[in-house]
Amino acid sequence: MSHTATLPDTSRRLWLTAASAAGGAGIVATSLPFVVSMAPSERARAFGAPVEVDVGPIKPGELQTVEWRGKPVWVLRRTTEMLETLRSHDDLLSDPQSGRRGQQPDYARNDLRSVKPDIAVLVAICTHLGCIPTFRPEPGASDLGASWPGGFFCPCHGSKFDFAGRVFKNVPAPSNLEVPPHHYIGESKLLIGEGPRA
Numbered sequence: 001m002s003h004t005a006t007l008p009d010t011s012r013r014l015w016l017t018a019a020s021a022a023g024g025a026g027i028v029a030t031s032l033p034f035v036v037s038m039a040p041s042e043r044a045r046a047f048g049a050p051v052e053v054d055v056g057p058i059k060p061g062e063l064q065t066v067e068w069r070g071k072p073v074w075v076l077r078r079t080t081e082m083l084e085t086l087r088s089h090d091d092l093l094s095d096p097q098s099g100r101r102g103q104q105p106d107y108a109r110n111d112l113r114s115v116k117p118d119i120a121v122l123v124a125i126c127t128h129l130g131c132i133p134t135f136r137p138e139p140g141a142s143d144l145g146a147s148w149p150g151g152f153f154c155p156c157h158g159s160k161f162d163f164a165g166r167v168f169k170n171v172p173a174p175s176n177l178e179v180p181p182h183h184y185i186g187e188s189k190l191l192i193g194e195g196p197r198a
């Protein structure tokens with residue numbers, strides 16, 4: 001199963017390095033010269049403007065990573081099989097019904113934690129100490145155990161999340177991955193950073 005990412009690995013590593021620096025001041029100090037040299041649209045994005053993603057080309061099973069507010073955000077088009085697994089392991093999860101508030105907008109507080117059933121939009125930052133989990137879609141992967149249904153695995157301390165970003169029991173991460181505000185403008189245009197207008 002293939003997946004694509006618009007953030008190269010080096011960017012992820014740089015982000016991790018910045019995130020692990022002591023305090024936010026260090027991040028601001030190292031980011032400023034870069035921000036000043038950006039084009040206006042890039043500058044707006046860096047300061048939190050919504051990010052538009054065309055989900056049309058993302059094939060079932062593919063993961064795309066985009067950047068929003070300096071954070072990596074995954075856009076995963078889930079396959080039928082992935083959706084089926086999400087309905088079969090609630091007993092293994094810490095918060096299967098997304099009862100903990102603040103981890104997703106109200107319109108994503110449903111079984112699949114999404115607006116469209118097949119598209120998952122998740123902030124790719126582990127809720128334990130902020131590492132970036134890896135995409136591990138293969139059920140029963142030898143290093144994750146025969147009961148592994150597929151999802152996301154954090155290599156830092158072993159937290160596991162399913163294809164909806166719901167955290168498994170008995171791992172260090174205390175809560176589900178964050179679902180950022182988002183809505184669709186048209187059939188395949190996703191806007192990350194802004195919820196649907198009332």
Ligand code: FES
Nearest residue numbers: 126128129154157
């Ligand atoms: S940062 Fe992910 S498990 Fe600790």
